Amino acid sequence: MDNRLTCSQIRSLRRCHFKHYLEYVLGIRPANQANYFRYGGVFHNALDFRANGRTIEQAIYNALLPYDDMMASDEVFIEKSILGSLLKAYFWRWQDMDNSMKIIASELPFNLPLINPHTGQEQGFSVAGKIDKIVQLEDGRLAVMEHKTTSDDLDPTSNYWKRLRIDLQISIYTLAAQSLGYPVEAVLYDVVRKPVTKPKQLTQGQTKHLLETGNYLAKLNGHELTIGSYSVDSQKEPLTVVVGDEFAEVTEGVKAISITETFNMFGDRVFADMCDRYDYFFARREIPRLESDINQTRLSLWQYAQMLTRCEKDNCWPMNDDGCVGFGTCSYFDLCTGGFDPFTDNYIPEGFVVVPDVHQELLN
C-alpha cells in the first residue's frame, strides 16, 4: 500500500474501510469520476496560472485548453462555457482583494513524515497533499488559502461554514505549512458556488430584438439587462440564424421564430448572472485554527495511520453499511450490493477502472 496519507484518503477511510480498500489499496475508481476531477482541476489550474503571472485572459485560455482535445458534445461545450464564465466572474469579483494580498507560494506540495505524538518517532507513513496557496494578507499575517467549488449553500449562517471549524483538511494544511517554515496564522477559505444551468430558449420577442439590434436582452433576477452584443446573420431559405460564429438552434412559431442560446450567449448569461448575484456565488472567510486544533490533528493523523496498519495487517476492511446511502449514494454501491468480491474475483466490474496512482488529487 502507498504509505502517503492524504485528506481524500482519510475521508474515504472514515466513510467505510472497505471503500478505502477498493479506492486506495486496489485503485478501483468509477470511470465517470474523471468529470468531477476535471471541473476542480481546471478551476485550480486557472488560479495557479494567474498566481504565476499570466494575465486573466491567458490564465482562463490555458486552463480551458484540455477541452479542445475532448470529444465534442453538448455536455463538454456547456461545461467549458460555464467554467470560462465562472473564472471571468471570479477574477472580477476578487480583483481588489487579490491586489491587496501577496502570493507567497502556489500549489505547494508537501509530504511530511507522520510522527507518533506520544514518542516522537516516525511510523513509516507520511501525510501528503498540495496547499492551494500561502498568502500574505493586507495586515501582514501569513495565511493558508484554500480554493473550492461547491454546490452547497454559502449563506454566512449555513452549516457549510460551521463545519469548517472542525475541518480536518485545513487543519492538516495549517500543520503542513508551519512544518514547511511558513508561520501561518489563519486560513482564508475561498469558495465558488457552481452555476447549475443549461442553454435556454429565447422568447420570440428577445429573438426579434437580437436579430434587429445584435443585443441579447434578457430578464435576469427580476430586471432586464443587455447580456451581450453580437454580429447576427439570418436567412429564410434555408432558415438559419448565425450569432457570432455559431449557428443557433431555431424554433419556428406560427408568427415568428425563436432561437436557443448559442454556447457564447449562454456563457455571457452565466457571467452576467454571477456578477449580478456575486454574494450568492462567491464567498471568502477566515477560518480560525488554534494550537489546540493542530495538536488534535496530530493525534488524529496518528490514529488513522494506526487504523490502516491494523486493517492491512489483518487484511480485513469492514464494510460500513451506514455509509452506503447517507450523504449521497456511495459510488461503489452497485459493486458492493452486486456481490463483487475483490478478494476472489479476478476482474474489474463494468463502469470501473484501475488508476495507476491512487492519489489522483496530487497529480494535477
Ligand code: SF4
Ligand atoms: S457501498 Fe457501502 S459498503 Fe460498499 S464501499 Fe460504499 S459505503 Fe462501503
